[in-house]
Amino acid sequence: MAQQTMIRALHDGLREEMARDERVVLLGEDIGAAGGIFNATQGLRREFGPARVWDMPLTENGTVGIAIGAALAGLRPVAEVQFADYLFAAMSQLVNEAAKVRYRSQGEWSCPIVVRAPYGGGGGGPDHTQNVEAFFAHVPGLKVVIPSNPADTKGLLKAAIRDGDPVIFLEPKRLYHEPPGEVPDGDYLVPLGRAVVRREGSDASVITYGAMVVESLAAAEVLAGDGIELEVVDVRTLQPLDFTTIAASVHKTTRAVVFHEDVRFGGFGAELAAFISEVCFDDLAGPVLRVGALSLPTPASPELETAVLPNAETLVAAVRHLTTLH
Amino acid sequence: MAQQTMIRALHDGLREEMARDERVVLLGEDIGAAGGIFNATQGLRREFGPARVWDMPLTENGTVGIAIGAALAGLRPVAEVQFADYLFAAMSQLVNEAAKVRYRSQGEWSCPIVVRAPYGGGGGGPDHTQNVEAFFAHVPGLKVVIPSNPADTKGLLKAAIRDGDPVIFLEPKRLYHEPPGEVPDGDYLVPLGRAVVRREGSDASVITYGAMVVESLAAAEVLAGDGIELEVVDVRTLQPLDFTTIAASVHKTTRAVVFHEDVRFGGFGAELAAFISEVCFDDLAGPVLRVGALSLPTPASPELETAVLPNAETLVAAVRHLTTLH
């Protein structure tokens, strides 16, 4: 066990998978000699050579399309897109091609790619901080993974790379450098499709993922001071979704708040809230509340960004509201 | 009043707006001499000339990007994309550009484009029948309109064209030719942001839109035979959403089924169900159910398509289930 940053865990996960399986290749803009704009691929081109680490021309659609081709030919490409906002340029390749190739060919062809991208708030403005998970989680044929800490990052990334189907791997970029966390030594996987209870609680459940897990744990501390015990469920993979763990938590606490950084309207939280409201209908002491960003682009200036994105405080207020009234 | 098809109503709406406002221009693949692959623009190039009806080269991203440019220069472009599935190729232009240009320029520039596209089931397979509304309704800065009948089609289209912001106008292509419907004479608008109760009922509400409105009305007939009075709410515009009309209906009937043709997981129905579950918590006699497609691509063969997409029967079963148990 060692304390590591998320970016280090990413780097090590990539490196270990490349060493384990020579079909694993990396591709993306500036990932070679430069090591990626966030340093996730630092040194890997030197170690594994240019045949395994491909610097791409400036095209995200091309990067994804070429990764799909490489996967069709039997490789296990891991593509880096510099900001998740650029994934919109590759949407047709992801939704119309990667997600459907296995299904449409009755399993003759498959597309085991991983597309990694930093995403979410932390400065960058309307087109460099978008929370894009809802777009991909809705597409049958894609898997969507969002880690919230270094250990999961490494284990989930390895599982994603070994998965036989396309995985969108979204990295909350504000967690890249802090907080660091304990990362187990050696090879380990965190299987896709399993949520985890990060903190046990009895009064309410917050269902969350990514950077909001950190906010939720902070909120739980504050609420504990009020005598409210908040259970924190980290969803980890949005598709496949671990309905059981989520439902079990709400069954126990009888109150749920769904919490993500993304805009609330039409966000993935709507799926979580709709599903919980239906399945836990008889358990619920109060409505499932959703906490998310205002329905606005995320502005760049810190003052304005803070006004749009939710945080621990917003969650605390929602949980207090829920536990007081219901 | 005259009986017209939806495609005729579309055509007339475009024609009248072009006659009314010379800033209205059309652009799209094969829309000129050919009149569009579904005939929506038949004869308009002849009537208004090539300066108002632009045949585009084969690029959807280009079509949308060029429409944005034309809008920035003061025109009111209406772009046709042949199938909504191709909109994924234009996602970055829509999400990163069209949706944000007013906000990022503090209102100095705006982007009054309408992007029309046929969408949804009725034959075509995985990449020609997708229900894409959830992707756009989630984007702050875009409006999303889905008509369910010829009269609304014309009135909503005109309102969309006169709107000062980008509107994604999705046309349920299986309704293009039938059923026809009464279309008022003369100029009229159906304002964006207003849902409508299509059929009054007392036992349960179905919240729906597009082609599923037709299925819902059929289901309501069947249920009336059982003595179950289903209220049918046609959402019409997903963004802005008319929360009040929807909540009022559920408040009255105490039971709600959310119904769309799209895949249920992460679909727009999740937003509807989450919102109703929260706002109508104290009214609800039972959980808000969601009816939608299975989490699969939509296959082309009729036998398989039917197995994936929901219909009146699916809705009837859900309403019976809800009204029996709760």
Next chain:
Amino acid sequence: MRRQDDERMRFARLDARRITLDLQADDLLRAYRNMLRARLVDERLAELRAQGYAAGGASCRGHEAAQVGCVEPLNVGLDYILPYYRDLAALLAIGMPPEAIFLNQLSRATDPISGGRMRPAQWNSRALRVVSASGLVATQTLHAAGIAFAAKLRHENAVAVTFFGEGATSEGDFHEALNFAGLHHLPVIFVCENNGIALSTPQSAQMSVAHVADRAAGYGMPGVIVDGSDVLAVIGAAREAFMRARSGLGPTLLEVIVPRLGPAGSMPDPHDPVEQLRVYLISRGDLSPEADAQMRADLAAGLDAALKAALAAPLPDPATVGEHLFAPDSASPSPTNPADGGKER
């Protein structure tokens, strides 16, 4: 008189070309048979569509020489082929059985191409290394570049050949694919079957250059224009492109100008590639009118049998609709949404 001279010149060119290409009578007869068979299959598909039996698809009429010629150098099972909806003749030539085509057109359960999941003519065959095609134009050009890159890095000596229309070259994918392929000298061949029109849009409303091949220079690759009525010319150009690809010289943009023919049953067209080859083979004594008639009859009989079998094949079973979304061993949560299955309520 004039007409006869033209023909003499053309035949002489063909004579020279077959020598250069070292093609024997058998080779030419095989090409002819492939083209003719594609024509006959295509006509049956048109009939099926006219009878309302089938859900769509595009005719390869006039494109037969382009397609058969381009796959002539293909190493079937090693090289990858990324076709578009028009490439019926290419697929038949590399070994896809006509019955598969009919099953596909009829969306039957046993359709090996997609089992009725895709509309007709979105080709696929793992065994033949025909990469599963979507219904979108130009997207496959990037896959071809990616496959070629993978093949190159693994020293596999496989070539990727992809086909598309001239309209498809307006898409960004085309640019991105050719740029990448040119940059890395990839073993990929971009074949543009230029029939001058994209649905209703003529080439002149699609691009301002006279030839798609004019774009090749911008990607540092040769742009070759070839007459798609002339299968020998196409074979020559295709072999050159495969040779370049296999020897590490990089990609080629091969523009095959294909004729637009009238519908089946209309007047014989001097640009008809099947007819051109027939006349030549007969003039050279490689084919007798009787042998030609016999070949047609044999092919027709085979196709009738295949079609009959396809028509008797079962429709897709709705119970199979959930198969193959993910890998069988896919990491998925043991639990699934207890609320799932909206259909089942």
Next chain:
Amino acid sequence: MRRQDDERMRFARLDARRITLDLQADDLLRAYRNMLRARLVDERLAELRAQGYAAGGASCRGHEAAQVGCVEPLNVGLDYILPYYRDLAALLAIGMPPEAIFLNQLSRATDPISGGRMRPAQWNSRALRVVSASGLVATQTLHAAGIAFAAKLRHENAVAVTFFGEGATSEGDFHEALNFAGLHHLPVIFVCENNGIALSTPQSAQMSVAHVADRAAGYGMPGVIVDGSDVLAVIGAAREAFMRARSGLGPTLLEVIVPRLGPAGSMPDPHDPVEQLRVYLISRGDLSPEADAQMRADLAAGLDAALKAALAAPLPDPATVGEHLFAPDSASPSPTNPADGGKER
């Protein structure tokens, strides 16, 4: 000796060019002042960044002649300009006040470019017809084509000029924009500021052609290469492109090769466009060393005042964050989600 000869030749070329272009001393001094001012603003921005004051932005160092030269023929307020993040010198030259630049770099409430909503250097000015830029490369090339098409159809005689780096030309948008512009002979100018690198990626890993301009032929438009150290050469090429655009001859792809200079304070570089012009102007007596020093001092004083004012400007007010999502008269439901406003709970 050799070096001096080179300089003589260069000066003689410049002499000839200024005559051809009919540029008076005043014109050259104005260009020089614009370039110098951009350099000084850029240096202050770099300092602000170094002090951790500002959130990003890219330097226009070395690009001054390219940008100032390209906007010389611009009809400010009529023509549209679609810049990219490097185009500081272009914006200053067409009249954006330095204070606006500082307010933008500091993300202040009164930043007229975006009021802190965008990161620095995503330009915008309705009054100057600078079209609001996103943070994505190449998307604006399509907007430029659309604007030019609109202008042409309305007989407005406006030109759209758009700027981007050589890396951006790998995106599909670039292809789609140039194809459309070439097709309709649109009044648009595509200016590629080629500095040979895109973040870390050299041009040789971006494309296989030696020049971006080599791609122009594929779109039926002229591709012009010009030395971006030489403002007179740039002005000449830009005027030609504007003339073509205004007279209905269509678009131009103008590739300006810009030098990569060391950071501020490093050794003078013979390719430095500001330095080149200064030496020439002094050699010709159009500028005295004293006047140059005075100009610098005046500019510096003005910039110091502007920066001071910007630093004193207020930060954005969170209460304004909801403004301008939609038009003020936007059709919106009178009711809003009673559950909305997650923040407010």
